[in-house]
Structure formats: structure tokens, C-alpha cells
Amino acid sequence: MFCPSCGSEERQRSQYCRACGTDLGVVRTSLERPDEITASGVTARDEIGRALAAKIEGLDSARDLKKFAEDVLPQVEKFLESPQ
Structure with missing residues (x-):
């Protein structure tokens, strides 16, 4: 998954982007449902x-x-x- 804010690739299922701190949980939820x-x-x-x-x-x-x-x-x- 790529962070929608900075474009950094997140290979682990982390809550926040390691590069910019964007909450990735919201993005994952929208992708899953x-x-x-x-x-x-x-x-x-x-x-x-x-x-x-x-x-x-x-x-x-x-x-x-x-x-x-x-x-x-x-x-x-x-x-x-x-x-x-």
C-alpha cells in the first residue's frame, strides 16, 4: 500500500505512515469496504x-x-x- 499523502510504500500493516505520519487505518477501511x-x-x-x-x-x-x-x-x- 502507498501512503495517499506522501506516496511512501508501506509494506507492513501499520496504523500510520512511517514517512509522514498519515493515518493509514482510514485508507485501509475504505479499501476493505x-x-x-x-x-x-x-x-x-x-x-x-x-x-x-x-x-x-x-x-x-x-x-x-x-x-x-x-x-x-x-x-x-x-x-x-x-x-x-
Whole structure:
């Protein structure tokens, strides 16, 4: 396994990278259970999408919608991107 922070190869199953100290346990968990993590990300994006839709439905005018699109949507865009 290679450290995602510094690229150092870790041949032993250690908790932390010997070169930079990055916690490798989190990386190992994501590699061992990718389906769970992907499903969790999809669920979170779905919830964000529903919350945004509810907020948009409650807007009263095109002006409010424009302001929402300019102010809020750029902030949540990263959560709506595909995990691939």
C-alpha cells in the first residue's frame, strides 16, 4: 500500500505512515469496504438533493431562485458530484 499523502510504500500493516505520519487505518477501511462507503456517499447526496429541492419549492419568486442559485448551489456542488 502507498501512503495517499506522501506516496511512501508501506509494506507492513501499520496504523500510520512511517514517512509522514498519515493515518493509514482510514485508507485501509475504505479499501476493505468500498461498497459501504460508496453507498453512504450516494445516500448523503440524495439527502442533500432532497433538501435543496424542498428549499427551491418554497421560494416565492424568480428573483429568490436566482439568489439561491448564485449563493447556495456553488457551496453544495462538491457534494452533488459523482463519487467516480
